[in-house]
Amino acid sequence: MNKTNVKSTKKGFFNKFLDFVERAGNRLPHPVTLFVIFSLIIIVISAIAEKVGLSVTFDKFVDGEMVPTTVTAISLLNAEGIRKMFSLAVTNFTSFAPLGTVLVAMLGVGVAEGTGLIQTGLRKLVLSTPKRWITAVVVFAGVMSNIASDAGYVVLVPLGALVFLSFGRHPLAGLAAAFAGVSGGFSANLMVGPTDALLSGITQPAAQMIQGDYIVPATANFYFLFVSTILITIVGTFVTEKIIEPRLGEYKGKAIASMDKVTEEENRGLKWAGISVLAFVIVILLLVVPQSGILRNPENGSILDNSPFIGGIVPIIALLFLIPGIAYGIASGTVKSDKDVVDAMGKAMASMGGYLVLAFVAAQFVNYFTWTNLGTILAVKGADFLSSTGMTGITMIIGFILVTAFINLFIGSASAKWAIMAPIFVPMLMQIGYSPEFTQVAYRIGDSTTNIISPLMSYFAVIIAFAKKYDEDMGIGTLVSTMLPYSLFFLISWSILLILWFVIGLPIGPGAFIRM
Template sequence: MSDQTASSDQKGFLGWVEKTGNKLPDPVFIFFYLIIALMIVSQICAWLGVSAFHPSLTNPDGTPQLEEAASLFSPENIQRLWVEMPTTFTHFHPLGYVLVVMLGAGVAERSGLFGSAIRGAVRNAPKAMLTPLVALIAMLSNHAADAGYVVMIPLAAIIFASAGRHPLAGIAAAFAGVSGGFSANITPGQLDALLFGITESAYEASNIDGGWSVNFAGNWYFIAVLLFIYLPVIWMVTDKIIEPRLGKWKPDADSDMQSYGDEDRPLTEGEKKGLGRAGLAILGVALLWVFMTIGPGTPLLADGPGNEDAAWYVQAGPLFRSLVAAFLILFLAAGWAYGSAAGTIKNHRDLVNMMAGGMKDMGYYLVLAFAAAHFVAMFGWSNLGLISAVHGADAINNSGLPLPAVLGLIVLFSAALNLFVGSASAKWALLAPVLVPMLMLVGISPDGATAAYRVGDGATNIITPLMVYFPLILVFAQRWQKNFGLGSLTAMMIPYSIWMLITGVALMMIWLFLGIDLGPGAPAQIPVPGTVS
């Protein structure tokens, strides 16, 4: 029996998690089943007269407006489902955000820019700073989507082995950075576009007027601080816990590091020239956006009539909303500049083919988005999201728990759910319709709800076999230690998960307690919209 097969027979909690998770259907069908369940529940709630007073709407006589559960089997909602199906899908906010960013990211990835940048940044790292530098580049590589997994993690193993350290420690540090710290970064990226699109959909479906508008940079400050919190955590766990536990690495007799690919090969002159050109392209795009913000006409500032005395972040609203387009142009320009020098882009047809390739990779996401869009929309049509939020907020108020403790519990709940549902977007599409309005009704902004979710989701990414790259990481590890099984990988990553969860929860609670903005113009706390009844 192979080691990988044997690992599937593990007992205890990890064995239960693996067996339970493997029985779950694909996330697309999870949404399909939930829609059916939602329709049945909506009919039952309509029969029972389930209702709640709207927190921010009143009747003409000034009394609170009563919101009642609406059956999704009603003629109006059945008609709405079939007639508005194209609109429900195409107006799903994450869809546009993600597809726009991926048009540029497809060029940057396929031209080789992401892979060369990662190799160039890590390959010549000083031995004394090897672990923190690997962890830092791993977290930053999340802007490169799949490149962080397929380039950074095997490269880290080779670098550690070349430095006389255990290669599995390199894999652990890189995996913890890429996947455990996937919400930590210096700047917003594709994940922010995805999550905040879902947040916006949940906010609009709730029909609560909380004065909130979507801000692509709504978690910017938080994820930047999170990066520098996770960096020493990964460093400490790798050097003080994981590597001593692994012991000294002794390669197998038939081991040949060169047979594991060209991840550690030096950069060619063309690749070095391409990285230089890409850097200039990035600088040019940044200067263009600065010019459009402070230059003549200030097209990215809302400084027209009525906005002259508004807060700076209100005036900068168009700038924040333009960041999705900014990443498209940045990735496109940098990828083209790199590819033209490295020889991976020879003409404009290569560029178009790479953009098309980026869209091909989004095929599964389009199917998932179709299902998620209808679940979110139908949840709003039923009024169950608003009603659940009102009664949930009332329960929180009656519990007497301080708001930092409430957010801490949301983080822990997201972390536990991640063990069973692997997709970050799928989980947030499930949770957001309830959590976003519910937390708004107790004074926590949609930005705060999104930040709490992503902390919990990231911390347990590295210990769930349901994470799509988990089997790939296992293959990388077995290159260096043939008897390394699924249980071995999970056990190696559990200390990272525990410490990242502890520090993430602590940061979330402290952040809310201090009342610091999570991003530009994105407070963690907001005025409660109306009175919870």
Template sequence: MTPSPAPVATSSWFQRFLTVIERLGNLLPNPSTLFALLAATVVVLSWIFSRMGVSAIHPATGQVVPVINLLNVEGLHRMLISVVPNFVGFPPLGTVLACLVGIAVAERTGLVTAGLRLIVLATPRRWLASIVVFGGILSHSGADVGYVLFIPLGAAMFHAVGRHPLAGLAAAFAGVSGGFSANIVLGTIDALLAGITQAAATVVRPGMLVNPAANWYFLIAASILITVVGTWVTEKIVEPRLGPYQGDAQAEEIKPLNAGEKRGLLYAVLATLAVTLVILWGTLTDGGFLLDPKNPTFLGSYFIKGLIFFIFFYGLVAGLAYGIGAGTIRNDNDVIRGMDASVSTMGSYIVMAFFASQFLAYFNWTNLGTVLAVKGAGLIKDMNLQDSPTLLMVSLVLFTATVNLVIGSASAKWTLLAPIFVPMFMLLGYTPELVQGAYRVGDSCTNIITPLNQYFPLILGFAVRYVPKTGIGTMLAMMLPYSIAFLIAWTLMLIAWIALGLPVGPGAGLFLPQ
């Protein structure tokens, strides 16, 4: 078993800086308490800024967006009646619990354990970090399932080979969230952003089309870049700083699969293949039962719309098939107990989700994020950087990365920023596809260092399983090197891409034809 690397000497200024970040961050209260305090702070700020008359003009609609005061009777009534809807409607909550209930069957029957051992046995240890980062990049093709499924798997893989599990968690988190706009497979977010970009582009050129593959070449190159940079950060900065793992969590013993486990895996593969074939039949054939008649495409299918159910169903079917083949399921009680055990471990996350859901709802109601984004974008526009388009592009990246700390949704931010930046750059001769690509760089890099990421409480919960004293400061210090490295490397790649004149996607060049 390969031991974890020895800790880096404390004389490194960057390591000392990360230590300060960790200590300061860990002085913050419990995450649940922090979100409660943030919610109260938003209410107070809404009163202050509304009294000051702060507002902004929404670039897409032209309407005035004022800061809404919640510190009044009307605001109190709204908060009182929305506690439960805020909690129940918290986007990650249903996704996490529904996925885990299905995956719990796979865990209970031993499928996850056997699959993990098979992956580790087949993977050269020197490539493990690269595989985890790249796997994280690929995983977000399925919406947000990478957060729920792949990040804990990354931790388990590292732990299984004697490396620090938090290093594996960090590498997976970096790939899933920090590499959100790096992929070799197109997803629903590509179509969503392209639609917003197209709407903004028609202001300058009516009838202009922007297709979902607008940034595909750029994203493929970025996936390679993020994998390389993420691997380097994991092995040269994060893992040495963590040192050897000294926690109590038991690692999965890496031993060859026995006959029953092999038979169980075979059954699971066959069952998974059968489900996949049915889904393909329902989505790729004319009139398929999973197609939406109004939008008969794969991205518009009910498979994509109901992806959470299919993740649950895949876990259930594969787990049952493995259990039957390996003989680890005796009756339905074994299956239900597995589901019960999985949900019971999510208690702390559910508590955090309750307070986080209230904070995010208040923040959205007050329009604080919208006003901040529009004001900041206007400031960049007023800096008169038209004579230096590359500098203006870098400014867009940095500004997006900053706004991303307070507005997590990629589509919500782009809805605000596209009507400002797309026409601006088009008037300078640049294509809307390039502007969208620059936006996506900034939109990805800071996902992993903001506690306002709606999945941050979940990732913190995964980390606490291995190191119970893990706090927000620990997570920030662990993920900050990835964020800085991704931002620098990706921005340099964007500058080089522009200098070389490479197309960012099929039929999507850099410069508008005159």
């Protein structure tokens, strides 16, 4: 019996459980077929839910004040629902959030890849970076990428796979590490970002239900999330190297990454690519940094709050790859004319064919779920159940995190969930002495940690499409079983960090404390 077989017979319970999840998941139909089945199930459930009169009432923040709102399950099997499914099928697809992000970003990334910039840059990285640090670098970059909204899903996740392949490691482990950082560590960061402003804008009016002049700044969770970035990087690195890579074993696929020495022409290309990136960044800074910067919000001068900079982050990312890609190609000789650039864009778009099919059916499913109000009803019912348990103190907070993590499997949008949950939990916890900022940070833990195992998460279909490049048989079961250890370890370790923070009584942000 060879070494590999001996190792396989000594699998622990956790690995056996992951294998079961993978086998069970991969016995399911193709992801496209699966989303069709999910859609049909939602249609049937919606009809049953409407027939039994399923509904919920909750306070919702509308135009500066809390308004009692009743939401009722809506059937898609009546005449109106059937008309809606047919008439909005195209709109569902074209307005699917990840679609534009992926395709626009891929125009730039495709040029950078087609001219050879990415491959050469990765070879340079491999030759100059200690192997023991690369996993942590990939996870950390993923965590930090959420400052650029959703661009990390499109750029860093496939790059993580390429980086690992360049190091002779399994590319799916690199993809998993990057995905874990981008999505599982979504709320953590070393900087204040758009999500901070978005959530605090919902928390503040909920807090004002109890204290009319209460202010929740975007920096409310900064200290805790700064430390969380380090924690997620460490835990993500541990899970990748101790659990994921041993399970995946040696990569035997067809994809290869050249490890030849970087030539003089390639070095010249990298030099000019670097100069072009520097010039581009300077231009963007000139448009953003001055108080009157063109890419700031023209009404309040904000960089984060509904500004053209945040709204245009995807084309900015595309240009950040396109410009150096062209500069590299001209300097290294891989670009002879504009036709080469356009061809690279075309090849990038052609490679996304499978994703477009998957995105079409996934978009229908996500919209059906939204139209029926089943997600909102589930969220309110879950919140009502937790508030009725009578739990207090840290027990309540942990219960709150777990309920949020569960609801997150069905409602991916952080703001949509918080708009429902904040008016319930922020005032309730304020009345027993806990600050809105503390409640918000607990919510963010639950909201982040189960993103990576939810097929309802908008970019889940994108990740499957990227993974199929390295494993044509990749299914939902394989992806979920690969990401489940990250989800569990992030949830446990992040909750422990919050408990320690609670026990010590540290501030969670500038002027923001655990207790009122």
